Every structure is written in structure tokens, then in C-alpha cells.
Amino acid sequence: MSLRQIIYTSQASEQFNKRSLLDLLHTSRGYNTIDNISGVLMHRDGYFLQIIEGEQDVxxxxFxxxxxDTRHKNIKMILDRSVESRLFSNWAMGCADFDEPELSMLPGIRTDLSNPEVIEDLIIHLPEIADFLLDKLD
Structure with a gap:
């Protein structure tokens, strides 16, 4: 089976507090479980970076x-590729908040999720970041 992995960034249309983020995650996890989608949502200062994985058409x-979805704007596709296996196979939707000091020390993780250089660095270090997130947040 050919899997597709995409990474995109976006900006929240309005301020996301902890409650609205939890509501979003709860809804997303329900749909993603049904559709066999895995991934992680990263949030920092009103910006999102999301990695989603699943079957091509799904x-x-x-996407x-x-x-x-009007809850976010300025959606930018960063990476769109076929992959042999998932990075986040056990997660219908994990979530990482970049305010955690440990996350900020990871290679590729910097504060500005809207900066193309930050995104490029994050993609380079994606396997390391995935391993850390799976260990820390699982």
C-alpha cells in the first residue's frame, strides 16, 4: 500500500487557547481513527505545523x-511525498506545544513556525523529532 505524508503550516484565524486546541484534537482524533490517518499537530504562538499520513486518496x-476550514488561514504545503511507512503509526493525532523547553532543544525545532528556514531544518531532522515525540508524548 502506498502511503502519503504531507506537512503544512498555517496560522490560526483567531486565538487558540488550551480548551480550543483540546476540542480540535478531540474532533480530529475521532475522524482520523475512522479514516486511518496518523500524524502530529505542532502549535506555537498562533501558528500550526501539521504532519499527516495515510492512504493517498484519504x-x-x-487536505x-x-x-x-475557517479556523486557520495562510495554509502552505511544505512537503508532499509518498512514504513506505508512517512516522506516527500509533497516533490518530498527537500534539506538541513548542513552549516546552525540551522540545525547543531538539534539532530543527525553533520558535518561528512561519519561517521557511525553520521548516526546512525541521524536515531534515524529522526522524529524530518523531522519535522524541513518540517517546515523550505517547
Missing amino acids: IEDL QRLNN
């Missing part, structure tokens, strides 16, 4: 829905 449909 990810295509999800179309995400583009129409």
Missing part, C-alpha cells in the same frame, strides 16, 4: 477539507 480529501 489524505487528498482531508481539501483543511483548506476550507
Whole structure:
């Protein structure tokens, strides 16, 4: 089975507090479990970076829905590729808040999720970041 992995960034349309982030995660996890989608949502200062993985057509449909979601704007596709295996196979939707000091010390993790250089560095170190997140947040 060919899997698709996409990484995108976006900006919250309005301020996301802890409650609204938890509501978003709860809803996303329900849909993602049904559709066999895995991934992680990273949040920092009103910006999101999300990695989602799943079957080609399912990810295509999800990304179309995400583009129409008014809770965020300025959606930018960072990476779109076929992969042999998932990085986050056990997560319907993990969540990382970059305010945690441990996360900020990881290679590729810096505060500005809107900066292309930060995103490029994050992609380079994606396997290390995935391992850390799986150990820390699972």
C-alpha cells in the first residue's frame, strides 16, 4: 500500500487557547481513527505545523477539507511525498506545544513556525523529532 505524508503550516484565524486546541484534537482524533490517518499537530504562538499520513486518496480529501476550514488561514504545503511507512503509526493525532523547553532543544525545532528556514531544518531532522515525540508524548 502506498502511503502519503504531507506537512503544512498555517496560522490560526483567531486565538487558540488550551480548551480550543483540546476540542480540535478531540474532533480530529475521532475522524482520523475512522479514516486511518496518523500524524502530529505542532502549535506555537498562533501558528500550526501539521504532519499527516495515510492512504493517498484519504489524505487528498482531508487536505481539501483543511483548506476550507475557517479556523486557520495562510495554509502552505511544505512537503508532499509518498512514504513506505508512517512516522506516527500509533497516533490518530498527537500534539506538541513548542513552549516546552525540551522540545525547543531538539534539532530543527525553533520558535518561528512561519519561517521557511525553520521548516526546512525541521524536515531534515524529522526522524529524530518523531522519535522524541513518540517517546515523550505517547
